[in-house]
Amino acid sequence: MMSEITVHVDGTPRRLTVDTRTTLLDALRERLGVTSPKKGCDHGQCGACTVLSGERRVLSCLTLAVTQDGARVVTAEGLAARGRHDGEQRDDDGLHPVQRAFIDRDAFQCGYCTPGQVVSAVGMLDEFARGWPSAVTEGTRPPRLDRAEVAERMSGNLCRCAAYVNIVPAVQQAAAASGTAAASSAEAAG
Secondary structure: OEEEEEEEEOOEEEEEEEEOOOEHHHHHHHHOOOOOOOOOOOOOOOOOOEEEEOOEEEEOOOOEHHHHOOOEEEOHHHHHHHHHHHOOOOOOOOOOHHHHHHHHOOOOOOOOOHHHHHHHHHHHHHHHHOOOOOOOOOOOOOOOOOHHHHHHHOOOOOOOOOOHHHHHHHHHHHHHHHOOHHHHHHHHHO
């Protein structure tokens, strides 16, 4: 069965007709030419396909495209452009603070998982700033963005090159650059 949908991808409305069994990942990559979300495992286990939908992290390989009709989907490609409208800070290159931090901290090797890692970090930092606890958050006090907290919150994103030693500090740097509640926790975590 075919369905006509409109998805706002990186700020641009895109209309397409898809089979109701088509995943968001396949619609983005094969139908719309948006290739930053990667097809890693195609089973929702690696996080390479992570995008934001309605400001929440979703695994696009497990999300049916028809469920995203009218949704605002942001990929790694759209993060820099997104900030021009939402008031987030951008550096001179127009990069999102998380993108800049990944470059500054050399938080990638082959780069295949990087778009999913970056998008997941943006979503994770938003969740953290909202005060959402994780499995390692202790007590009822606001969590600190220490190594354990970042590792737990990013655990759905795998890096086969093992760049984790640089990914965690990159996420902490981005939190500090954002000026949110997460920043003071990141600085305290040192």
